[in-house]
Amino acid sequence: MNRIEETVSRISKLDRKAMAAALARQDQLTKPKGALGTLEDISVKISGITGEALPKPGKKVVIVMASDHGVTEEGVSLYPSEVTAQMVLNFLSGGAAINVLARHAGADIRVVDVGVKAPLQHDNLTSRKIREGTANMAKGAAMSREEAVASVEVGIEVALEEIAHGAEFLAVGDMGIGNTTAASAITAVVTGRDPAEVTGRGTGVDDRALRHKVEVIRRALEVNRPNPDDALDVLSKVGGLEIGGIAGVILAAAAERRPVLIDGFISSAGALIAAGLQPRSTDFMIASHLSVEKGHQAALDRLGLQPIIFANMRLGEGTGAALTFLLVDAALKLLSEMATFEEARISGPQGE
Amino acid sequence: MNRIEETVSRISKLDRKAMAAALARQDQLTKPKGALGTLEDISVKISGITGEALPKPGKKVVIVMASDHGVTEEGVSLYPSEVTAQMVLNFLSGGAAINVLARHAGADIRVVDVGVKAPLQHDNLTSRKIREGTANMAKGAAMSREEAVASVEVGIEVALEEIAHGAEFLAVGDMGIGNTTAASAITAVVTGRDPAEVTGRGTGVDDRALRHKVEVIRRALEVNRPNPDDALDVLSKVGGLEIGGIAGVILAAAAERRPVLIDGFISSAGALIAAGLQPRSTDFMIASHLSVEKGHQAALDRLGLQPIIFANMRLGEGTGAALTFLLVDAALKLLSEMATFEEARISGPQGE
Numbered sequence: 001m002n003r004i005e006e007t008v009s010r011i012s013k014l015d016r017k018a019m020a021a022a023l024a025r026q027d028q029l030t031k032p033k034g035a036l037g038t039l040e041d042i043s044v045k046i047s048g049i050t051g052e053a054l055p056k057p058g059k060k061v062v063i064v065m066a067s068d069h070g071v072t073e074e075g076v077s078l079y080p081s082e083v084t085a086q087m088v089l090n091f092l093s094g095g096a097a098i099n100v101l102a103r104h105a106g107a108d109i110r111v112v113d114v115g116v117k118a119p120l121q122h123d124n125l126t127s128r129k130i131r132e133g134t135a136n137m138a139k140g141a142a143m144s145r146e147e148a149v150a151s152v153e154v155g156i157e158v159a160l161e162e163i164a165h166g167a168e169f170l171a172v173g174d175m176g177i178g179n180t181t182a183a184s185a186i187t188a189v190v191t192g193r194d195p196a197e198v199t200g201r202g203t204g205v206d207d208r209a210l211r212h213k214v215e216v217i218r219r220a221l222e223v224n225r226p227n228p229d230d231a232l233d234v235l236s237k238v239g240g241l242e243i244g245g246i247a248g249v250i251l252a253a254a255a256e257r258r259p260v261l262i263d264g265f266i267s268s269a270g271a272l273i274a275a276g277l278q279p280r281s282t283d284f285m286i287a288s289h290l291s292v293e294k295g296h297q298a299a300l301d302r303l304g305l306q307p308i309i310f311a312n313m314r315l316g317e318g319t320g321a322a323l324t325f326l327l328v329d330a331a332l333k334l335l336s337e338m339a340t341f342e343e344a345r346i347s348g349p350q351g352e
Numbered sequence: 353m354n355r356i357e358e359t360v361s362r363i364s365k366l367d368r369k370a371m372a373a374a375l376a377r378q379d380q381l382t383k384p385k386g387a388l389g390t391l392e393d394i395s396v397k398i399s400g401i402t403g404e405a406l407p408k409p410g411k412k413v414v415i416v417m418a419s420d421h422g423v424t425e426e427g428v429s430l431y432p433s434e435v436t437a438q439m440v441l442n443f444l445s446g447g448a449a450i451n452v453l454a455r456h457a458g459a460d461i462r463v464v465d466v467g468v469k470a471p472l473q474h475d476n477l478t479s480r481k482i483r484e485g486t487a488n489m490a491k492g493a494a495m496s497r498e499e500a501v502a503s504v505e506v507g508i509e510v511a512l513e514e515i516a517h518g519a520e521f522l523a524v525g526d527m528g529i530g531n532t533t534a535a536s537a538i539t540a541v542v543t544g545r546d547p548a549e550v551t552g553r554g555t556g557v558d559d560r561a562l563r564h565k566v567e568v569i570r571r572a573l574e575v576n577r578p579n580p581d582d583a584l585d586v587l588s589k590v591g592g593l594e595i596g597g598i599a600g601v602i603l604a605a606a607a608e609r610r611p612v613l614i615d616g617f618i619s620s621a622g623a624l625i626a627a628g629l630q631p632r633s634t635d636f637m638i639a640s641h642l643s644v645e646k647g648h649q650a651a652l653d654r655l656g657l658q659p660i661i662f663a664n665m666r667l668g669e670g671t672g673a674a675l676t677f678l679l680v681d682a683a684l685k686l687l688s689e690m691a692t693f694e695e696a697r698i699s700g701p702q703g704e
Contacts, residue, residue, distance in 0.1 A: 086698040333455075
């Protein structure tokens with residue numbers, strides 16, 4: 001049994017008993033039943049994930065997976081590939097949006113080079129480069145099946161390390177110029193939608209470049225014919241190394257019964273790969289924001305997840321997930337800290 | 353010139369120069385232009401409000417206005433009026449959702465009795481009771497015009513006190529059994545919509561009670577014929593004392609150039625009254641969440657505001673606004689703390 005199979009086999013069901021206890025408490029708190037909406041759902045889900053009736057906020061980490069994409073040679077992005085490595089260095093020196101938001105949310109950041117197309121060395125960088133960027137999916141497979149497996153394994157290993165060091169809440173993020181093209185291709189294959197329905201502007205291409213991007217994805221799907229029922233086939237043919245890494249983090253979090261926050265469109269593509277490998281893994285995912293990027297809604301629908309922040313964001317890096325850590329903490333504090341009707345001596349509904 | 357006129361006359365325009373400076377900086381930060389969406393909009397708006405090119409997070413307060421509603425005698429709510437006073441005591445002992453969320457966001461809470469139908473005394477309660485609840489709007493005016501003016505003045509005075517004590521960011525919240533009926537009536541009058549389009553289940557009434565609630569609002573509008581062009585007429589005839597208080601807080605915040613976060617449906621009704629008294633006041637409002645309560649979207653549309661959290665909440669108290677303080681802080685930290693492209697030596701778009 002390889003590392004992925006072993007991890008997938010450990011992902012079991014939510015703890016219904018803990019969820020029932022959390023829900024029973026929610027209904028005793030001083031508010032009308034269900035009035036805290038998704039915040040109640042999140043706390044009950046985390047009870048199911050952790051098996052604790054009263055789960056508390058805990059140590060958080062955002063795992064940012066970085067890699068490059070050969071498909072950029074087709075001119076699908078506004079920015080050159082060099083920006084991936086430059087932004088990784090920006091993460092490591094603390095100047096990127098994800099640094100600001102992780103600090104704000106009290107989360108650590110772990111940056112992983114799974115396949116950046118440049119030599120990168122830094123004390124705080126986890127170097128697990130599988131290859132220097134993928135090949136151009138418009139001309140053939142983005143990577144071999146073995147490389148796809150290796151990318152997922154990197155995610156699993158890094159997540160297990162973080163959990164061993166005490167991480168109780170994980171979030172996934174991405175950096176990779178060209179990766180909205182890969183995410184759109186994956187989403188099209190897995191959801192069965194036409195590429196035009198799930199392809200957006202990425203970093204901000206214009207109408208003409210958007211049409212070209214859709215055309216490139218169509219060509220990639222024709223050339224590669226990925227099998228929608230084989231997540232590793234999809235990942236290897238039209239995916240990205242960072243997307244594989246994200247899938248691995250999610251699977252390991254689920255295996256270790258830790259909630260994992262899904263960021264935007266790229267992270268959701270990773271979540272689709274994870275769900276392809278183990279459908280139960282969606283039980284351990286918490287959606288964060290709805291990206292502007294076309295296709296994100298389709299991916300979340302497929303995963304059965306509801307985002308909570310609608311802020312027209314389209315940055316990736318884990319930014320939406322880091323913001324959502326703050327709302328998850330709020331949800332858990334509400335469950336633990338609110339008074340019950342009995343404690344506060346408050347009348348119930350009339351006639352009850 | 354009375355207190356309301358004096359306050360309204362001090363509300364001026366956003367500082368376009370500060371906004372241009374903030375926007376120019378946003379476009380130099382290490383992200384594609386506009387990729388942080390609403391978070392960028394919020395920081396630029398706060399620049400316009402405060403006149404600072406780089407506004408920072410600061411002292412926060414949630415002002416919770418509480419009062420009762422005579423219309424409850426029509427059976428429009430699931431809960432009895434006594435719950436208003438009981439919940440005010442819950443706020444004062446720290447056990448309500450708003451307490452948990454304000455603590456989480458680092459905000460103070462100021463609880464104001466503008467018209468609770470019970471004797472209430474507590475060291476931390478601001479007692480500014482105008483009358484013991486409104487009259488039944490289904491049979492006549494909810495209050496006199498003088499009382500409506502007084503309720504707005506209470507909000508102005510409390511907000512000015514908080515600002516004098518250092519509050520830089522304000523949020524409004526409400527408590528008042530029956531107040532979704534008043535908010536729906538106000539929203540129907542101000543937006544010109546049919547009551548059925550803007551009336552929801554409040555604390556959770558069933559289909560039959562919802563039809564009855566709409567019928568009660570129709571009767572209130574027929575009996576009172578509020579003038580949609582006269583906000584104080586609307587407030588006095590179908591409003592609530594806490595809704596007037598909320599309008600006052602908003603006007604004072606705008607006059608003092610402090611951002612004010614609008615909570616859910618009741619707070620938005622207060623915002624409609626404030627906007628009726630001074631349309632420019634909407635420039636100083638920041639929307640928080642979209643409530644489940646039918647009518648909230650219509651009110652926000654009228655105010656020209658976009659909510660950022662979609663969490664199916666319907667609790668009021670300022671809970672959605674308190675959560676949004678965390679996102680506002682995030683927006684301001686991003687503007688101040690992110691590296692620029694030049695600082696991080698990152699390539700710009702290709703061909704530029």
